[in-house]
Amino acid sequence: MRVRLLDIAHARSGDKGDTANVGIIALRPEWYAVLERHLTRERVARHFDGIIEGGVDRFELPNLGALNFLLHGALDGGGTLSLKTDAQGKVYSTALLRMELDVPDAEATAAGLPAAS
């Protein structure tokens, strides 16, 4: 089943130098496991390929039902150097929520995930 992240998670992003962070939070506690399994570092790196210049790190926060991604080289130098509209990475959050995941039907049904329309 195709599942859109926007339908199963919320997010906030910010900056540290030239790195943007995106914290992504499951809308229901039981959906965190889906994020942890399918929203891999590699999957996120592919999503932002050509948009960011560096690599991606992932950290797990099961206590908050959240994953934290660091997107390196995302801000054209960051802070005052950056020429970008989003120089501080404030809306990388919703850029990530555009992603659609392929979740096996049995798993998606068991977790009650909404299908992408």
Added chain:
Amino acid sequence: MSRTVRVAGGQGFWGDWPEAPRRQVEGGPVDYLMLDYLAEVTMSILQKQKERDPAMGYARDFVGAMESVLAAVAERGVKVIANAGGVNPEACAAAVQAMARAAGRDGALRIGIVTGDNLLPRLDELLAAGHELRNMDTGEPLSVVRDRVIAANAYIGSTPIVEALARGANVVITGRSTDTALTMAPLRHEFGWGATEWDKLAAGIIAGHIIECGAQCSGGNCLYDWRNIPALADVGYPIVEGSADGTFIVTKHPGTGGRVSVPTVTEQLVYEMGDPHAYITPDVVADFTSIRLEAAGPDRVRVYGIRGAPATDKLKVSIAYKSGYKAVGSLVYAWPDALEKAEAADRILRERLDRLGLKFEKVLGEFVGASATHGRLAGDAGRHAPEVQYRIGVRDADRRKVERFTREIVPLVLNGPPSVTGFAGGRPKVEEIVAYWPALVDKTVVQTRVEVR
């Protein structure tokens, strides 16, 4: 019921809502008002102001904020803690005292001034002594940019603020204290937490992280259920109700707008997060993977379970240095074919820059309304946008080249693609870039001082 201490967040950055400090002291009982004014680049702006006028170099908004809460400080014993001192805490204190005197309340204030974070006068001494102040991101030693440095401040922790409170200050003004120490210090002071009670110190730091961005934890900038967050025009700024055991409640004054819920607090917790296992501060290393949140009534979230680890022997240093020039300008193209026209303008402008022989370190063209923030992820919806803003910027070490670039945008109104408007600003301004150089220094080289007057 055990005693709690209420710390209210009243400013999340220099430029935050001027109404918030007064609303925080008038909306219900609070013990402390915490005001955070400093972002990474703020110190360099303040340093420039101080060079022009030795009586400047602090967050001037703070004087107005103090005026708006003066009665609460004088009559109800509310204490104020702020990093408004910037690079000149003494001048900031003098301005607050002058304001209080003019209001006939100068006897009511005991101002604690925390200094010692400013390393600019000591920079060459530190470098000569072998402190390389390498850039934490690139690894380069500071010597590479030494002659362009305009500010250097160590991030300092809670200890000098606690000392100022212990010596009877009811207003504490610091320079580059960490944002989180401004909240942790009063909790540590009130509950007598020791310097090695890592879990409690970490809890105080996380309380500070939650409220340091003002309403961003109480419904502001909250994506979760954003349409239904009530009355943001009347948004309540956050309050931490701390307990001696390190647990705390996040809440806001009754009757205010916004929302405090597990989702609003969680969004703030992940904001600007790095490695969640090790949130490093001068006082303690906090572990964000230990945090537990639970709903505890309307607009109340209980936070508990927090673990901390011993502090490191380093302090982070925020260094600002001059790093060339930039300019950004824009034009707006309207339907039909708005994006196509904006893209044509981009090609024409770049060709003209090429013909002038102007090469820049960076040229960035963006199409606001189509792809500026999400790039190719936005898909092709922008092809049908009713209007698109073409936004172009350049960056270079040579000011003259950047200056020349600024003269190439507006002519496009008459000699480029049609249906163009939105050029009222004329030529964009050339801006000198002050860049940020994060470094580490041994704790032992930074001596903070506290004066209470």
